[in-house]
Amino acid sequence: MSTQNLTLVQAVRDGLYGELERDEDVLVMGEDVGKNGGVFRATQGLYEEFGADRVVDTPLAESGIVGTAIGMAAYGLRPVPELQFAGFMYPGFDQLVSHAARLRTRSRGRYTCPMTVRAPYGGGIRAPEHHSESKEAFYAHEPGLKVVVPSTPRDAKGLLAAAIRDPDPVVFLEPKLIYRAFREAVPEEPYTVELGTAEIRREGTDVSVFTWGAMVRPAMDAAAELAETGVDVEVVDLRTLAPMDTDTIVASFEKTGRAAVVHEAPKTGGLAGEIIATIQEAALLYQEAPITRVTGFDVPFPLYALEDYYLPETARIKDGITQAVEF
Amino acid sequence: MVPLSVLQGEPGDRVQILDEDGQVVDGATVPDLSDDALVEMYRYLKLGRHFDQRAVSLQRQGRMGTYPPMAGQEASQVGSAMALAEGDWTFPSYREHLALAVQGWSLADDLLYWMGNEAGNAPPEELNVFSMAVPIATQIPHATGAAWAAKLRGEDTVVLTYFGDGATSEGDFHEGLNFAGVFDVPAVFFCNNNQWAISLPRERQTASATLAGKAAAYGFDGVQVDGMDPLAVYQVTSEAVAKARDPPDGDLRPTLVEAVQYRFGAHTTADDPSVYRGDEEVERWKRKDPIPRLETFLRERGVLGDERVAAIEESVAGEVADAIETAESTERPSPEELFAHVYAEMPQRLEQQLQYLRDLRARHGDEELFQ
Secondary structure, eight states, rough: EEEEEEEEEHHHHHHHHHHHHHHHHHHEETOOOOOTTTTTTTTTHHHHHOOTTTTTESSSOOOHHHHHHHHHHTTTTTTEOOOOOOOOOOOHHHIIIIITTTTTHHHHTOOOOOOOEEEEEESSSSSOSSSOOHHHHHHTTSSSSSSOOSSSHHHHHHHHHHHSSHHHOOOEEEEGTTTTOOOOEEEOOOOOOOOOOOOOEEESSSEEEEOOGGGGHHHHHHHHHHHTTOOOOOEEEEEETTOHHHHHHHHHHHSSSSSSEEEESSSSHHHHHHHHHHHHHHGGGGGOOEEEEEEESSSSOOGGGGGHHHHOOHHHHHHHHHHHHOO | OOOGGGGGOTTTTTEOOOOOOOBBBBTTOOOOOHHHHHHHHHHHHHHHHHHHHHHHHHHEEEEEEEEOOOOTTTHHHHHHHHOOTTTOOEOOOOSSSHHHHTTTTHHHHHHHHTTTOGGGGGOOTTOOOOOOOOOOOOOHHHHHHHHHHHHHHHHOOOEEEEEEEEESSSSHHHHHHHHHHHTTTOOOEEEOEEEEEETTEEEOOOSSSGGGGGGGGSSSSEEETTOOHHHHHHHHHHHHHHHHHHHHHHHOOOOEEEEEOOOSSSTTTTGGGGGTSHHHHHHHHHTTTTHHHHHHHHHHTOOOOOHHHHHHHHHHHHHHHHHHHHHHOOOOOOTHHHHSSSSSSHHHHHHHHHHHHHHHHHHHHHHHHOO
């Protein structure tokens, strides 16, 4: 299969292109996604290729964007709304949780919402206030929504295609810190990466690290550095946060008996707690040490001069892993 | 018939006092401002333009993060801010660098905010200026609520809030203005219609003929003003403020002001406007530039000459240079600032996390932590 070397954001764009071409019910909509090609260029060139009815510049109104997309989806289209930054999703939150998430349930299967809401999220790019938060737990907490976070270009394209083809609403959170951080060979043809499946990025036997999104890279760095000291770290990239791949998490933990969970989001109520509880329900007797959490602090995301102190970085992740190993 | 107030024109009227050449338009009355106040207005316009140029260049040089420029929009900011009385409140969005400077917010603090320093996010105690709102339109209901509170307390305060043309599409715009009408609160809703919400032109934002016309749905006055004419903006805002404070019988207090203007530059320094709009359009709007218009008016009035203009240019350059110097020499915030203001009293969990951060820094040092 022929491939091209793409960054993560280019792979998102390539995934959108493929699905727009494959299925005429698919349409992209949002603020500045058309003529401007998206503020991160995730929709660059799509407007010129597919026209204003399929790559739609909307008024500045997130509830309007999500709400009309729900109506379109119920009517039979497959809208892919973009919310420009995850920090600005909240006006659309009511539509997501009160309607998108439960349309299937409350209509007893008569109506469905095959919609994929894309949004860049996360910190580390010296962005202004409200541009850096990680609120994936909000959406993972909502029954009826699927939540996907890619960490590589190849996954971004395949997971996005799977999300768009999925019969249920998907919140697709794109870690903008790594939008252009590296390139990877990405197949030119459309393909899917199955939702709900984690990926083991590095195999190891001493301790498991569960993480996703932009935290995968510093976790891999921490694992590489710890390998030099003889600690064999397994790094599991969850990729889908809801529904979570419990089998892969538990199997990894049964192998290592020790774990650290790494996420950018604040600690309290973050998904680390859910992962740890899941492990304890399924594999308590394998546990050899308290499972550590390396997370953002329970504070509002700071202006950028302090963001490096907020975000888990390699040294902090190493500390968390070491704590789980040395207990 | 001449309306009693500029707030009650015909739909489609646009209040203007100075034409594009700085001449007083037929039938317009120059607001009752002293020569000193007029020159001060001019100085603020010049201050804003120079500040903006320096701020964009700081960002380009990597000395500051993303910054939202305001060139072209100075008249709206200065004319409206000068129309407020001491004690009145301002609820800004994120582009009102100059309106806040007129209120007394230091330029150095504004720069600090865009440099990512929390110190720049602390409104000075003596100013009635709310924290700026980066999400779109969210400050509008806050302004309505503050105005409502002032009314409930029987205080004489007027609240003015700024937002852009894009904000009028958000639910918060509707809800804020609707409450303002229902509870008849002393608020001025000041819309800086700069024609572009990033890449979306005004005519794609709403099918309404004007944004000012939306006020009809809430039962109060809406008025369109030439937002690049500082005298007209001052006049309209003054009347809206006066009406909010003391409405004539049968009239509601709130007003929606649509100040028609143009942003000469990008939405923010992260944006490239050449992707979505042509130079010809930009040039057309640059002919309405507020600065030469007011300068011509003041020169012909005999209150401004070459010498004074040169002195003003030198003085605003110095003021901006000082602000940059102050901002850049301000110490980086302590990492402990992350935790300092989350709650009135720090919960135990946060204390533990703060201690963890201290231990981490002691163990690794900042350099190793953030290599």
